[in-house]
Amino acid sequence: MNKKLSIKSWAEEDRPREKMLRKGVAALSDAELLAILIGSGNATESAVELAQRILHAVDNNLNALGKLSIKELTSGFKGIGEAKAVSIIAALELGKRRNAADIPQRDSIRSSNDAFRLMHPLLCDLPHEELWVLLMNRANKVIEKIKISQGGTGETSADILLILKAAITSLASGIILFHNHPSGNLAPSAQDDQLTQRLQQSAKLMNLSLLDHIIISDNQYYSYADEGRLGL
Structure with a gap:
């Protein structure tokens, strides 16, 4: 039986948090950024693998991810509880508000x-x-x-x-x-x-x-x- 390889056991250059600190946030993929938000995976997936599966379910479209409800996230993905779902939705909402904040300067x-x-x-x-x-x-x-x-x-x-x-x-x-x-x-x-x-x-x-x-x-x-x- 294959045992899940946790993010802590990855090479340091492959861990999302360490990668961000070393290379900057722009170097991270969408899945790696999402993995930082959710923090941990489940019994069979690392946080990055779970994040990849979530993104795959919405065709890697962040706009589609932003339309998922807390219920859809918690019921559709093992390892995503209410707190993690709230973190995902809050982060995407901040991104939307950041875009909106650019306009009043014009x-x-x-x-x-x-x-x-x-x-x-x-x-x-x-x-x-x-x-x-x-x-x-x-x-x-x-x-x-x-x-x-x-x-x-x-x-x-x-x-x-x-x-x-x-x-x-x-x-x-x-x-x-x-x-x-x-x-x-x-x-x-x-x-x-x-x-x-x-x-x-x-x-x-x-x-x-x-x-x-x-x-x-x-x-x-x-x-x-x-x-x-x-x-x-």
Whole structure:
């Protein structure tokens, strides 16, 4: 019967913690970084082997790993208890927040990609749809981001009056509308088109501009402005 070789018995240059201290964090693979988080494996796997199996289960996609729940991690992988699952999810959430923290340093939103990067951490991993607005001043600087509504897996409701009230209260001059598609399909629905048209027409009456409507899914997005579809 083969006995598991623990990480402590590995050559020092192969141990994740020692490797990081000697070569820097960039030298570590995703599995090695994950192994440092979970600390130990199980009766038949080292921490690195367990981390490799977890990553293999999500096709080595960290975004997919970030969508797993505590229950999915603890029930799907022997050696992952609640504390380790919490550590994994917390670390991935910190990574998302770090990405989001880069945006406020910019003076303004200059493109759909700037807007996408700001809102992506809030919407990318949700199993349900949410509708948000980004309120802008005349220099295209962000005043505020506000969640308008939350729905099911296929749709969310949109209250035009709530959007306009938020914009007027914040003294905004421009609005960028956001929602996510948990299905992964970026194609706008007929309801998305109708919402875009209704909000654009209503905003115009209040001397406000709908600058874009962006649909987010994973690491991709669809921009009505980029596609030249704000004149629906």
